[in-house]
Amino acid sequence: MTTMADVARSAGVSVATVSHVLNDTRPVLPRTRQAVLNAIEELGYAPNALARSLVTARTRTLGLAVSAISNPYFTEILQGVEAAAVEQGYGLLISDPRDDPGHERQVVQLLHERRVDGVIVAPSADPHALVAHLRRHRVPTVFLDRTVDVPADAAPHFDQVCADGTEPTAELVRHLAGLGHRRIGLVAGRPGFSTTRERITGYRNGLLAAGLPYDERLVAHGDSESAGAERATADLLALAAPPTALVTANNAMTIGTLRALRDRRLSVPGDVALCCFDDFAWADLFEPRLTAVAQPARELGVRSVRLLLERLADPERPARTVRLPCTLAHRTSCGCPDPTEDAPPGATERTTT
Incomplete structure (x- = not known):
């Protein structure tokens, strides 16, 4: 079995130098670093991750807590996280918090107990217990997709990365x-x-910009899931003066809304126009094709890893919140003619900020 000493002899350097190259614990001349890397490649040396973690107090493992099993949107985010982590030499431990505050607190604690270097979390609607645990144990953390109100003087500092949700929703309403x-x-x-x-x-801003009054009866909560959206849509359609157009606030709720419309034999956009937040892979395969706001899901995952690694490198730097722009995919469910018929490739998508 090849050892670090074998690598050192092959590269003509000390074992300490090999260690510095592997662990980035001290600057090494570029030519020396390359000689060590060449020796590692030639000898097929595989560092002992457990032994290295005992020396550096790092496991080069990140924890990720998102509801990727039940939500395709988070699955795409997961792909970005995994790609960025592997690129930087980090492994990934994944847990599904189920959007449940108690379970969320438990799975993040388990990730922490397994000595991950930091965690990336899509927080639940009530993350107080989670935040208290992370603050108490000073766990380097990035909140992903959903932001959390954390006091400016919180220690440790928490970073956050999300997409802009306000202006794109306003744009759908204005349209x-x-x-x-x-x-x-x-x-x-x-x-x-x-x-x-x-x-x-964003919905209210869009109404205001269009000169339309806000009517709270036209807002129904679908609880971010298909079944809830089906019930919410049924409630909206049962109003004495039902809406003639709907905006759905995520991909799962779009499916529930379409099911409710189908069950009532209402056509889109003939009877009810529809725009949705969250584009998804089969949105342009529906008839009509869905006009949708696309979030940069994979890039959100990549940015969350970058933020976390920056936090690990500089634990005391000020907290950062990164917001990424979305893209509007203009199709036909809104009631417009098919914009792809006479448009050049890519002309139906534009960035919203």
Whole structure:
């Protein structure tokens, strides 16, 4: 079995130098570093991760807590996290918090007990117990997709990365209003999520910009899931003056809303126009094709890893919140003619900020 001493002899350096190259514990001349890397490659040396963690107090493992099993949106985020972590030489431990505060606290504690170097978490609607645990144990943390209100003087500092949810939702509402709709309903997400608050704010901003009044009866919470959206859509359609257009606030709720419309034999966009937040792989395979806001899911995952590694490198730097722009995929469920018929490739998508 090849050892670090074998690598040192082959490269003509000390064992300490090999250790510095492997662990980035001290600057090494580029030519010396390359000689060590060449020896590692030639001899097929595999560092002992456990032994290295005892020396550096790092395991080069990150924890990820997102509901990737039940939500395709988080699955794409997971792909970005995994790719960025592996690129930097980190492994990944994954847990599903199920958007449940108690389970969330438990799975993150388990990740911490397994000595991950830091965690990336999509927080639940009530993350107080989670935040208290992370603060108490000073766990380097990035909150992903949903932001958390943390005091400015919190120690340790928490970083956050998310997509902009306000302006893209406002744009969907303005677009529907521009098509003549005056009663536009919103199938909103679970109360307590920052994403839900942002999309409701965007909905109200869109109405205001279009000169339309806000009517709370036109906002129904679908709890960020398909079954909840089906119920919420049914409630909206049962109003004495039901909406003529709907905005759904995530991909799972779009499915529930479409199911509710189908069950009532209502056509889209003939009877009810539809725009949705969260584009997904089969959105342009529906008939009609879904007009949707696409979040940069994979890039959110990549950025979360970068933020966490920056925090590990500089634990005392000020907290950062990164917001990424979304892209509007303009299709036909809103009631517009198919924009792809006469448009050049890529012309149906534009960035929103």
